[in-house]
Amino acid sequence: MNSTQKQEIAVLGSGSWATAIVKILSENEQVAIHWWVRNPETAEHIRTYRHNPNYLSDVEINPARVVHVSSSLPEVLAPARWVVVAIPAAFVKEALSSTTAKHWLSKKVVSGVKGVIPEEHLLVTQWISREFELAEENMAVIAGPCHAEEIALERQSYLTIASLNLAISEEFARLMSCRYVKASPFDDLYGVEYCAIMKNIIAIACGIAHGLGFGDNFQAVLVANALREMKALIDAIYPLHRELTHTSYLGDLLVTAYSQFSRNRTFGNMIGRGYSVKSAQMEMKMIAEGYYAAKGIHEISCHYGVHCPIMEGVYRILYEAAPAKKIFDKIRESMY
Known part of the structure; x- marks a missing residue:
């Protein structure tokens, strides 16, 4: 399979959970990962040394899958079909402020965030859907039980991918499944996100x-x-x-x-x-x-x-x- 046939996935965030998600996705030969790391120095370190210096630093980044690490959010979003948001809820609005609806056009968005947008009383999926004019049927969430640290250790883990659109859940669950992670589709988007x-x-x-x-x-x-x-x-x-x-x-x-x-x-x-x-x-x-x-x-x-x-x-x-x-x-x- 050549690179043009791969699923282009943007991962936004540079914390432990974002790093764990990159590690899981990098197990899949069908993906090409574009990773947004806000700090330019951290992004350069990852490009040079193939690991995140601040979180899960023992995880080696696979250069065959992580094809692009950048501190430019529009640049990372441009080629992506899927966007995984793994930024703390308190900072989502600020982090995404450099983008508009055109940057998110036709994308499927998966939230790995466990929080409510401050002052908005909205889930992250609801806020992104409203802010960037995305259909809620194109939104999904990643739920556990799963700790990033155990992903780093490659211990058997389980994920739930929840969406109003079960086809979205099923497709992304396949992308997030590997030898140490079993990801299952589910249809209760809001219940899973609130829990x-x-x-x-x-x-x-x-x-x-x-x-x-x-x-x-x-x-x-x-x-x-x-x-x-x-x-x-x-x-x-x-x-x-x-x-x-x-x-x-x-x-x-x-x-x-x-x-x-x-x-x-x-x-x-x-x-x-x-x-x-x-x-x-x-x-x-x-x-x-x-x-x-x-x-x-x-x-x-x-x-x-x-x-x-x-x-x-x-x-x-x-x-x-x-x-x-x-x-x-x-x-x-x-x-x-």
């Missing part, structure tokens, strides 16, 4: 609980109650018959709540141990998406009138400096 956002808030709650000294018994009940909260809010926003025992919902929640690689759990643990939000953020090299998600989900749950005591408690701790111990005493009494 991927909320599970980061729950992981912060689990980390706070651990930092406060609560044990495994408490955390198990915390996660069970959190799953009910997630279902209540999703059903209010986007009613659909869905079983949250599906891998893309429950599996993603569990790995983020319990894993040693979960940056959101790590961030929450620091808060529970007495760190201020600012000091915890400064100490962590990577962004904990759940911090930004807590504010967005708080505003959305208020809008829909859905009571979510665990996620509301995380919001109050992070944004109103409410004492973590006091908040978790209330959460403990509300759970069953």
Whole structure:
């Protein structure tokens, strides 16, 4: 198969998840990857040394698949049929500000972002669809359970590719499947995307609980109650018959709540141990998406009138400096 027959895929972002996505796609002989790396020095380093110096630095970039690394976003978008967005939600608007609808014309967009666009109360797929005049049927999301660090280690992992258009899900799932990743298509775009956002808030709650000294018994009940909260809010926003025992919902929640690689759990643990939000953020090299998600989900749950005591408690701790111990005493009494 010559290069003109390959699937041209743009990957936007240079963090650990973007790097993991590049690694997965580079296993597929049918793709040619165009990678947008915002920092020109980082882009030059990747071109020269074939690895990301800042994230998953042990992952060697395959030059036969990653054909173009650039800090020019329009340049990276131009040849792509698919665009994978892997930029933290808080920075998506700024990062994509150099582009217009013409740069996104006829493209299929896959979001690997786990967050709400600040002040917009919109999912990343919804915002991109509106901003760049793309049909929602051409949008998809990548969900776990999957940590970038385990992709780097080539441990068996599972992904869900969700879209309103099942043909889109099926096609991209094939591109994201390799010897250590099984990607499956799914049709609940918004349910999967909202769950991927909320599970980061729950992981912060689990980390706070651990930092406060609560044990495994408490955390198990915390996660069970959190799953009910997630279902209540999703059903209010986007009613659909869905079983949250599906891998893309429950599996993603569990790995983020319990894993040693979960940056959101790590961030929450620091808060529970007495760190201020600012000091915890400064100490962590990577962004904990759940911090930004807590504010967005708080505003959305208020809008829909859905009571979510665990996620509301995380919001109050992070944004109103409410004492973590006091908040978790209330959460403990509300759970069953």
